[in-house]
Amino acid sequence: MSVRVLPERPLPGHAVCLDLRTAGAYDPDAVVRAALDVPQPGGERRFLVLDEADRLVSHQLLYERLSSYGPARIVAVAVAERGERAVRRTLTLRPPAAGVLWVFDTAEDGVPAEAVLRPLVDVLSTPEVFDAALRALGEVVHGVAVPAVRVLEHDLTDEARARAWRQAVEGLIGPEVPAGTASADQVPPALGLLLDEGLPRSLADHRWLPARGRAGLRLVGCDEAVQDAVDGHRRVRGAAGLLAGAGREVDLPGDIERVAGELEGFRTAVADAFAAAGGSRLTAEHRGVLRDRGIELPEMPREITRTGIVPALRDHTRELIGRGLPLRSVAARLSALSARTAPVGSAARLARLDAICGPERLRRLGARHPFTAGGPRPVAFAVTGLLALLAGVWPVLGWVLGPAVGVLAAGLAHLMLRRRPNRSPDGRIDGGGTTGAAPRLAGGVLGGLLGAGLGQLLGLPAWAGASALAASLAAVLLLALRDWSRAVDAWWALADPEDARRILREVQALVVTTAVHDWLFAEVRHHCSAGAGAVARLLRGLADTADAYGRGPSRASGPGDDRGAWAGPEEPAGRGHRSERDAPPEADAGTSSWSWDDWGDGEADDVWSDMDEEPRAPGGFPHDPGPSGASAPHAPHGPSGRSDPTEPPYLSDPFGSRVPPDPYSAGAFGAASRGGPGPADEPAPAPAWLERRYGDGGPLLVDTLVGDLVAGTLLILDRCWAGIERDPAAVVPAVHAGRITDLLDETRVRLERDVAASPPPRHDGLRDPDALSGLAALTDRTDRPDAARLTGVAPDAVARLILADDDPGRTVALCGPEHMRLLSHDPLAARQVRFVPEAMRRGAAGDDIWRGTAEDVVWTGAGRHAGILRLVPLRADVVHTVRAEEAGEP
Numbered sequence: 001m002s003v004r005v006l007p008e009r010p011l012p013g014h015a016v017c018l019d020l021r022t023a024g025a026y027d028p029d030a031v032v033r034a035a036l037d038v039p040q041p042g043g044e045r046r047f048l049v050l051d052e053a054d055r056l057v058s059h060q061l062l063y064e065r066l067s068s069y070g071p072a073r074i075v076a077v078a079v080a081e082r083g084e085r086a087v088r089r090t091l092t093l094r095p096p097a098a099g100v101l102w103v104f105d106t107a108e109d110g111v112p113a114e115a116v117l118r119p120l121v122d123v124l125s126t127p128e129v130f131d132a133a134l135r136a137l138g139e140v141v142h143g144v145a146v147p148a149v150r151v152l153e154h155d156l157t158d159e160a161r162a163r164a165w166r167q168a169v170e171g172l173i174g175p176e177v178p179a180g181t182a183s184a185d186q187v188p189p190a191l192g193l194l195l196d197e198g199l200p201r202s203l204a205d206h207r208w209l210p211a212r213g214r215a216g217l218r219l220v221g222c223d224e225a226v227q228d229a230v231d232g233h234r235r236v237r238g239a240a241g242l243l244a245g246a247g248r249e250v251d252l253p254g255d256i257e258r259v260a261g262e263l264e265g266f267r268t269a270v271a272d273a274f275a276a277a278g279g280s281r282l283t284a285e286h287r288g289v290l291r292d293r294g295i296e297l298p299e300m301p302r303e304i305t306r307t308g309i310v311p312a313l314r315d316h317t318r319e320l321i322g323r324g325l326p327l328r329s330v331a332a333r334l335s336a337l338s339a340r341t342a343p344v345g346s347a348a349r350l351a352r353l354d355a356i357c358g359p360e361r362l363r364r365l366g367a368r369h370p371f372t373a374g375g376p377r378p379v380a381f382a383v384t385g386l387l388a389l390l391a392g393v394w395p396v397l398g399w400v401l402g403p404a405v406g407v408l409a410a411g412l413a414h415l416m417l418r419r420r421p422n423r424s425p426d427g428r429i430d431g432g433g434t435t436g437a438a439p440r441l442a443g444g445v446l447g448g449l450l451g452a453g454l455g456q457l458l459g460l461p462a463w464a465g466a467s468a469l470a471a472s473l474a475a476v477l478l479l480a481l482r483d484w485s486r487a488v489d490a491w492w493a494l495a496d497p498e499d500a501r502r503i504l505r506e507v508q509a510l511v512v513t514t515a516v517h518d519w520l521f522a523e524v525r526h527h528c529s530a531g532a533g534a535v536a537r538l539l540r541g542l543a544d545t546a547d548a549y550g551r552g553p554s555r556a557s558g559p560g561d562d563r564g565a566w567a568g569p570e571e572p573a574g575r576g577h578r579s580e581r582d583a584p585p586e587a588d589a590g591t592s593s594w595s596w597d598d599w600g601d602g603e604a605d606d607v608w609s610d611m612d613e614e615p616r617a618p619g620g621f622p623h624d625p626g627p628s629g630a631s632a633p634h635a636p637h638g639p640s641g642r643s644d645p646t647e648p649p650y651l652s653d654p655f656g657s658r659v660p661p662d663p664y665s666a667g668a669f670g671a672a673s674r675g676g677p678g679p680a681d682e683p684a685p686a687p688a689w690l691e692r693r694y695g696d697g698g699p700l701l702v703d704t705l706v707g708d709l710v711a712g713t714l715l716i717l718d719r720c721w722a723g724i725e726r727d728p729a730a731v732v733p734a735v736h737a738g739r740i741t742d743l744l745d746e747t748r749v750r751l752e753r754d755v756a757a758s759p760p761p762r763h764d765g766l767r768d769p770d771a772l773s774g775l776a777a778l779t780d781r782t783d784r785p786d787a788a789r790l791t792g793v794a795p796d797a798v799a800r801l802i803l804a805d806d807d808p809g810r811t812v813a814l815c816g817p818e819h820m821r822l823l824s825h826d827p828l829a830a831r832q833v834r835f836v837p838e839a840m841r842r843g844a845a846g847d848d849i850w851r852g853t854a855e856d857v858v859w860t861g862a863g864r865h866a867g868i869l870r871l872v873p874l875r876a877d878v879v880h881t882v883r884a885e886e887a888g889e890p
Helices: 028-037 060-067 113-125 127-138 158-173 214-236 239-244 252-276 284-292 306-322 327-341 346-357 359-365 377-391 398-418 437-458 462-495 499-520 522-551 701-718 721-726 733-754 769-779 787-791 796-803 817-822
Strands: 016-019 045-052 072-080 087-090 098-104 144-156 690-695 831-837 857-860 865-873 879-882
Touching: 016 028, 028 060, 045 060, 045 113, 045 127, 060 072, 072 087, 072 113, 072 127, 087 098, 098 113, 098 127, 113 127, 113 144, 113 865, 127 144, 127 831, 127 857, 127 865, 144 158, 144 787, 144 796, 158 327, 158 522, 158 701, 158 733, 214 239, 214 252, 214 462, 214 499, 239 398, 239 462, 252 284, 252 346, 252 359, 252 499, 284 499, 306 327, 306 522, 306 701, 306 721, 327 522, 346 359, 346 499, 359 499, 377 398, 377 437, 377 462, 398 437, 398 462, 499 522, 522 701, 522 721, 522 733, 701 733, 701 787, 796 831, 796 865
Parallel strands: 016 045, 045 072, 072 098, 087 879, 098 144, 144 690, 831 857
Antiparallel strands: 144 865, 831 865
16 A cells, blocks of 8 residues: 555544555555554544546445445545546445545646645545535535645744754653652642651550550659659759758669669660561561560551552642643652652661660760869858858957858868768769868868957957858858759759650650551551652653654664564554554555654664665654664565665655754654655745645644643553552553653644644543643643644635635646546536634634634634635546446456
């Protein structure tokens, strides 16, 4: 089957195109079987067949097979030689289910015939135009007519198309980014519980360490020891501790020693539990081990379940993609989520336990600290001497009272030393200490004697001496009590037994966190981590596939494997590529259709270095290079049966032109439908009836393409969530590479066909607008941007053509002047079809340029062509109908 002028991939509902003109290069049965295999919506079958006019009768059985398959409709484009003067057709090609368009050799000066047929085929394969043309054929004599056309084509320049495609793919995949971090406020609540290490509300009142358990007993013992030490400190630090002997009944060093022992026992019990149940999955055996060690686990909290993880991951992924984040950024965030939620087992908490209650902290808690009171010794000497001097100014009695005050100060200092709090009553524990009794005694005696001498000289009255003595004694006593309390508090701060309570709270919090997140949530965390990792790998694989698609051949083909360039004989016409595992072992170039898989990076291989022009696959792009870099072998013959490898298989199109090294540069796009051979930087030839207007791309083109790719990617993901729920490890990104390639193929074909003005049909009704956010509207048919905002070309020329009065001279008949006498001259016998893509009138800016449009205008859902198709009937004696028995075998 020839693929020279056929659309590479029909959209759903479009006519399936067959080319039967090349004799001997195809299997007729395979052609029909491939055409019938192309899926069509609603059971409708449209077939647009290109055939040689003199072989319509010999192909009768093929047409019968096509027409007998469901409610099929056929439009045959019969290409006649210039010398033919009659057309013979079978009963199968009669209205209302079939019709014939008789066209003559349409080659023009500088424009080969194939370049003329291709835009005509593109127009007729559109379902709305196909149906309108078939209805019009049913109204003309014998259902056979010669077409006369005038077509406007709105498209993009090669550079604009390449730039838009490159930006769309880059917008989908994004650059490589580091994994980053995941926080609870960035994920759904169901996943946030796994990140913030908080306690579910339903577990707030649970007793994790019951008092009857091993760890609970240690916890209670340690707490009681701390409380005993705190109570002893309160009794010792006041006047009762120094003067009343309350300290003799308090054993603060013993209490602190008991605190350290109980705390070490509690830590050992917790560490034992962490090590014993250190697996990443919680089992019934683990519960028993923890219960033996005094940790009681509740049932799974209601706030989170394993079944809710994958739906939360799905919503989170959709929300990230819907916000416009590229696939690699989403994959990085999911990788961070996977790393944060991965269960590592409670044994990993031992390091944190050591940081909270390690040997160094326990040693510091049990350390012995000296008791120091009285402040600096020179100060104590001076203060005591001053007080003793004050007491010694009483004449005569001052000689006794002055030194006595110094003795009293020294005695109180000695009492502090005897009742110091860092010494056990039995003397078993003693941290030692000093209170400065000697400086006080020396300063008191010296100051007392000086005071007595001063009093003797001054001769103060008795009341003055008595007052000075009372003030001196009160000051000595108050200063001693102050020094005692300060010294006790200073020693208590050094010993810091209350730090044990802080340690207990931290260890308890660690136990609760470990119990919830490492034991209770272990299964859920494992499922979340595996699921997030699987989705991240899947997205990264999709991004890599899309990146490779943009950088070179979408599928690698090894030596001897040309399936990337040629579909097998069983491949339906225009269906598109299939995976390599489904491809036949050998390709048949005569029955294949071009696939976007053929698109390459345009680099010249050594094999073609001595040629003026690279041979092309049936899409005009170099054959896929194998792993060694050499081009895959060509099919033995091209579509026309030629063996010359330098002759492009597409005669009509600029597929034979060179493709620049840059896969996104001019020539890589647009050539498939814009005329005949020629360099990529020269305008492709066009027939006289085709007017082309190229734009640089509208403001919404890239956003529309990205929206389509995003919507398709979400649909690919939607097919994966069930597998992720069952077994995340079984999700292989490579399995879905073909799906993203199909999505890229489809989006790129629509970009080529009608600048993505038509939405992806398979996306209609299958999207979640909340998940896609603002990008969802871009793939809706009603809200989709109009053609002007996609191409950057205003539709005014189309409106002028459609709104103009009927004038047969505006169209160009696809026949020569010598054929005019074969046409009917009845002006009322001709039928006219005006067609305009719907995308050209929706959202048109400024005045309503379509006001006054005739009711018979056919608004097409896709396509970049608008214009007029006139069907001029033939004279009655020119058309001959052949009955079945006369037809013979094909």
